[in-house]
Amino acid sequence: MASFSLLLGLCSLAEASPFVWADKAGGKDHPLVSRFQGSMIQNYGVMNFEHAEVPVSSTKKEPVEGKVFNYSYYAPKERSPLEVFRNYKLALEKSRFKIIVACEDAPVCQKQGFEEYASLWTGKTGAFAGGYNATSAMDNSGNYPPLYLVGRLSRPEGDVTAVLTVKAPSSSEVPKGAGAVYFLQVIESIPMQTGNVSVNAETLKTGLAAEGKIALYGIFFDTGKAEIKPQSTPQLDEMAKFLTQQKAVKVYIVGHTDSQGVLAANLTLSQKRAEAIVAALVKHHKIDPARLSAKGVASLAPVASNASDAGREKNRRVELIEQ
Structure with missing residues (x-):
């Protein structure tokens, strides 16, 4: 303008x-x-x-x-x-x-x-x-x-x-x-840049032990796409480290979006993103696929209001949930 x-x-x-x-x-x-x-x-x-x-x-x-x-x-x-x-x-x-x-x-x-x-x-x-x-x-x-x-x-x-x-x-x-x-x-009003600090393996362990789930904001995708961006590597490395250390743990990888767009499309997108994370952990870190299950829930489980940029930023996340 x-x-x-x-x-x-x-x-x-x-x-x-x-x-x-x-x-x-x-x-x-x-x-x-x-x-x-x-x-x-x-x-x-x-x-x-x-x-x-x-x-x-x-x-x-x-x-x-x-x-x-x-x-x-x-x-x-x-x-x-x-x-x-x-x-x-x-x-x-x-x-x-x-x-x-x-x-x-x-x-x-x-x-x-x-x-x-x-x-x-x-x-x-x-x-x-x-x-x-x-x-x-x-x-x-x-x-x-x-x-x-x-x-x-x-x-x-x-x-x-x-x-x-x-x-x-x-x-x-x-x-x-x-x-x-x-x-x-x-x-x-621009969203704060997130992902500058990845959640490390020890925090993943503590979070899952305390609440059975933990939200991750260090995995990035382009808008409307399911290809993992290179800057996601530190967070994927920490997830792999945790899963390697805790060999008995099985988890759901759950993709979340904000409420922008059509729900049906967001459900498909969040599912594909979760599957992409599972594929990366299996291919690049040799995690047993039997321990990982991908789920996409779009905007059906928000942690903040989708009425603001800040709220939508919080809702766009990946969660690790213990099976």
Whole structure:
């Protein structure tokens, strides 16, 4: 999707302030959600995978996970929080973002506690490049109540959530030539990369002894396919090691999918994937096939809700179940 620029309220930086501003070294706008025209990146940072609790009302927070982009901006002098806020709202709407929250009455926003979100994130050590920076922190003291906006773009490859907190400049920021001061967070909802750590043979033994089953996330397949990918080797090696050490153990290899797609097709796919694992253990590790039984149950035994990316990620798994 093409990015957009906030073109309302045009004002050159030279006209906005006598100060010479410059973006923090290495800083650049998010490709989907840019800055208000003439603003300066005061600080920025990227977190490859994080969990956020985004306020959507005074009493409700919505969990969002994925790649997190944090930006602290100064708008040009005399550009008000309301002007910045409405520019963002209009630009997001034009770019097919659904507006979830739009609070432009600062006292009401403060009463609902929306300023606490920006205060939390700008106070995190890992939120910005180079760690915590006091000049980037947005406090929630109430001296400068904020405006607050949340929008979301639905995409097949993962939703994008934009969270904007805008406030008036403090007494220390006015001399810098700042108009509105705003914190923009963009969260690209992508599943966490799993399989970085395989379940070792000892853990397999302990898990089966304790519960009779254990979930494995280190075996990989392309979407809709049953061919085992090469990065699955560490997990298969540990499964083989366990089965070699525990020669009396017989197990079901059970394939699970999420609920996306047609159930009948997913049942067939999960069965073929389970059979592929059995075949790999027999062919490459000489495990007696009589000890292994392949089963595919598709999405019929979820361990989390299939309504979210995070839940579907947990449901896509292989289980080892003692016979």
